[in-house]
Amino acid sequence: WSSKDFPWTKQLEVNNKKVFGNHSFRPNQREIINATMSGCDVFVLMPTGGGKSLTYQLPALICPGITLVISPLVSLIQDQIMHLLQANISAAYLSANMEWTEQQEIFRELNSEYCNYKLLYVTPEKIAKSDVLLRNLESLHARELLARIVIDEAHCVSQWGHDFRPDYQGLGILKQKFPNTPVLALTATATASVKEDVVQALGLVNCIIFRQSFNRPNLRYSVLPKTKKCLEDVDKFIRENHFDECGIIYCLSRMDCEKVAEKLQEFGHKCAFYHGNMDPAQRAFVQKQWSKDEINIICATVAFGMGINKPDVRFVIHHSLPKSIEGYHQECGRAGRDGLRSSCILYYSYSDYIRVKHMISQGAIEQSSMTYGYSRSNMTNSGRILETNTENLLRMLAHFGEKFDSSTCQKTCDNCLKNTSFIEKDVTEIAKQLVELVKLTGQKVSSSHILEVYRGSLSQLVKKHRHDTLSLHSAGKHLAKGEASRVLHHLVVEDFLVEEVKKSDFYGSVSSILKVNDPKVRNLLLGGQRIILRFPSSIKASKLAKFEF
Ligand code: ADP
Numbered sequence: 409w410s411s412k413d414f415p416w417t418k419q420l421e422v423n424n425k426k427v428f429g430n431h432s433f434r435p436n437q438r439e440i441i442n443a444t445m446s447g448c449d450v451f452v453l454m455p456t457g458g459g460k461s462l463t464y465q466l467p468a469l470i471c472p473g474i475t476l477v478i479s480p481l482v483s484l485i486q487d488q489i490m491h492l493l494q495a496n497i498s499a500a501y502l503s504a505n506m507e508w509t510e511q512q513e514i515f516r517e518l519n520s521e522y523c524n525y526k527l528l529y530v531t532p533e534k535i536a537k538s539d540v541l542l543r544n545l546e547s548l549h550a551r552e553l554l555a556r557i558v559i560d561e562a563h564c565v566s567q568w569g570h571d572f573r574p575d576y577q578g579l580g581i582l583k584q585k586f587p588n589t590p591v592l593a594l595t596a597t598a599t600a601s602v603k604e605d606v607v608q609a610l611g612l613v614n615c616i617i618f619r620q621s622f623n624r625p626n627l628r629y630s631v632l633p634k635t636k637k638c639l640e641d642v643d644k645f646i647r648e649n650h651f652d653e654c655g656i657i658y659c660l661s662r663m664d665c666e667k668v669a670e671k672l673q674e675f676g677h678k679c680a681f682y683h684g685n686m687d688p689a690q691r692a693f694v695q696k697q698w699s700k701d702e703i704n705i706i707c708a709t710v711a712f713g714m715g716i717n718k719p720d721v722r723f724v725i726h727h728s729l730p731k732s733i734e735g736y737h738q739e740c741g742r743a744g745r746d747g748l749r750s751s752c753i754l755y756y757s758y759s760d761y762i763r764v765k766h767m768i769s770q771g772a773i774e775q776s777s778m779t780y781g782y783s784r785s786n787m788t789n790s791g792r793i794l795e796t797n798t799e800n801l802l803r804m805l806a807h808f809g810e811k812f813d814s815s816t817c818q819k820t821c822d823n824c825l826k827n828t829s830f831i832e833k834d835v836t837e838i839a840k841q842l843v844e845l846v847k848l849t850g851q852k853v854s855s856s857h858i859l860e861v862y863r864g865s866l867s868q869l870v871k872k873h874r875h876d877t878l879s880l881h882s883a884g885k886h887l888a889k890g891e892a893s894r895v896l897h898h899l900v901v902e903d904f905l906v907e908e909v910k911k912s913d914f915y916g917s918v919s920s921i922l923k924v925n926d927p928k929v930r931n932l933l934l935g936g937q938r939i940i941l942r943f944p945s946s947i948k949a950s951k952l953a954k955f956e957f
Contacts, residue, residue: 456741473555583611634755655723
């Protein structure tokens, strides 16, 4: 599909420059355009910022007729229409909350002999609910004016995705009604099973698949331990690396957004918060301020993001563990869309891991569509991926079904950049002792208490419970700081131990006690199962805590 010998090649070159102001095509753009203009159904997996819009806007400009674009968010649609009109490309949109007279005007144009629009954007709800729209599409089709159907954010079709929208599932009707009209499905986030699901639900035929590497060389990824001084670190990081530049800080809860924003304001940053509890006008105001660089930093829940088209976002910081790998990927993808170097930092703490896990089990995580279909295994996966702080990028790519060729590694994660090497250590005996200690203390105490006893603490609480008299008291005192907790947390992430939440406070903090998962532990204690963990070898043992998960 990369050939420059298609009948439309010259027109593509000219219009790409003249109308869109681009000097060349980005990876896969030409190939996708050639495939869709040849009449094939096409599925595109391309990272955010890769340039998906051009792959249908340029054909729309060149082909006779109208391109129907289904897109999930009105704000996203409005942004696209604004850009198209600026480039003198005639485009319109229909959404359920538009005035009826306004809608009628658009239908009138669609019915005119030579419909002037090159693109018509609609929300999936509109396709599901509007018979008038379907009749208009049938009429366009009958007059051979329906050039192409584009499904943007196509992963929303799949229940396996993290952003399922019921109205997207009904979009299969389009292929049934217009079997010969090429469909172009676009997404920045789809695993192999989501892709299969989307292709099937939309009824795509002999579909050509384009998947593009998610390894974005201009993004530098770091995973850092989240300490009490996390926000001081963030302040320092921004001052030293991105002073007066623009960024997003993703927080877990609305309360966190407000607290983080307040603290950064105290540090002197131009900063605001954004979450689902604000009224829409307030949210739009903050977004506008940020888009126009009146404020630099936005502290937001995942409610902020889809449809953000700001090319110069220099940093995306996750103040807490993201809710899913797909979500993490998409959120990071908002950085550096202009191709310039940008930073993605994730602050990881074991307590956030427990907190998110608890929130999910309670159904307390915002039920925005972003978390729909989120499963416990997703969560565990993100814990696992971060667990070793190594090859996180590599594993993330694997999650998206990419085979990673290490010779082409762009070395953009911290481990590569710092040349970190790792040693493997058999920690089975430590693991067994910790499990034993949980049993000896009656499965009634927290993980931090277990660690205190194991390290030999003589605190009041330890003495009160007479845990200083246990045989395993101080059994782990020779270990490097952080090593025992790393093993303990691994036991929880891998389900040998279970954190049972006793209470969670207003701020979402949780207090919990450790219990033993007997069936799983049996194999460890009796069956000869070994536990091997990887530790960064260049780091002195005393600094292991930095990598503590
Ligand atoms: P996506 O939809 O994949 O997230 P967009 O279509 O919004 O990405 O494109 C991201 C940015 O890249 C936009 O600012 C767009 O103008 C720019 N862009 C797209 N294609 C090219 C190109 N061939 N050359 C230069 N810039 C491009």
